[in-house]
Amino acid sequence: MSALEVSGLAFAYDGALAVRDVSLAVQPGEIVALLGANGAGKSTTVRMIAGVLNPQKGAIRFGGQAMTGVPSHHVVRRGITLVPEGRLVFPQMTVMENLQLGAHVKQRGEVGALVEQAFTLFPRLAERRSQLAGSMSGGEQQMLAIARGLMAEPKLIILDEPSLGLMPIVTQEVFRLIEAVNKRGISVLLVEQNLHQALRIAHRGYVLEKGSVVLAGTGEELLANDYVRKAFLGH
Known part of the structure; x- marks a missing residue:
């Protein structure tokens, strides 16, 4: 199937x-x-x-x-999750806050483990977890957009x-x-x-x-x- x-x-x-x-x-x-x-x-x-x-x-x-x-x-x-064209991160929110938003369909107790999975796959985001998304480079924002999409475990x-x-x-x-x-x-x-x-x-x-x-x-x-x-x- x-x-x-x-x-x-x-x-x-x-x-x-x-x-x-x-x-x-x-x-x-x-x-x-x-x-x-x-x-x-x-x-x-x-x-x-x-x-x-x-x-x-x-x-x-x-x-x-x-x-x-x-x-x-x-x-x-x-x-199914969609990471739209143009990245569309929330610029005035931190990397961590963007990731947490991506997990809105998950139970609160699951979010921490999902964040750690994202940081394992995207170690650069782990280094910038407290940084505002809008202050990152285009490539870093794209990584964040993909990581945020993965937070729903698609x-x-x-x-x-x-x-x-x-x-x-x-x-x-x-x-x-x-x-x-x-x-x-x-x-x-x-x-x-x-x-x-x-x-x-x-x-x-x-x-x-x-x-x-x-x-x-x-x-x-x-x-x-x-x-x-x-x-x-x-x-």
């Missing part, structure tokens, strides 16, 4: 179709990349999966349960453009951390414009164009695909 099954999703903003007919799956323990240019429908797709937007057509199932139209706070409780974490605006050396560190998260048994749906980095770590990927899936395959297959190389990698 797929961890996540999405079929025929469609969504329009004020009559303008952003997603036309998107179907995809994420198997347990996989990293799946969702790729495409700006405006291809990637963020709209993951917002529907996360319950932020209600699909106008199509169906979402997770762990065998129907998820179509389930509000976002219930989606989190069922095991089975699937959705990362929307985690490398956006980061320097190449920081981007490499973020992708290394994504692999480390996945090795803990957490499935990852990764939205990225950095196709080379995303497909290097992804088990499989889907390429969106104008709101529809135009290609699907393993990471290696998509990296070797002439269309992908010409359209996205400049080869």
Whole structure:
């Protein structure tokens, strides 16, 4: 059974179709990349999966349960968290306070252990636990955003453009951390414009164009695909 099954999703903003007919799956323990240019429908797709937007057509199932139209706070409780584009940490709150907010669906007695797990995976955050999030670098804020998403103990974490605006050396560190998260048994749906980095770590990927899936395959297959190389990698 797929961890996540999405079929025929469609969504329009004020009559303008952003997603036309998107179907995809994420198997347990996989990293799946969702790729495409700006405006291809990637963020709209993951917002529907996360319950932020209600699909106008199509169906979402997770762990065998129907998820179509389930509000976002219930989606989190069922095991899916979204780390949105732009990091969106709470800048006037400390690292510790941001992490504690990420555990809002957990019992109070569980929070301390979850924080320590986050600090083990992200030791730089442990060093900055009392620092205001807004005073940290972009890479550190991205680490905090991912760590906050993990505080709900998701089975699937959705990362929307985690490398956006980061320097190449920081981007490499973020992708290394994504692999480390996945090795803990957490499935990852990764939205990225950095196709080379995303497909290097992804088990499989889907390429969106104008709101529809135009290609699907393993990471290696998509990296070797002439269309992908010409359209996205400049080869």
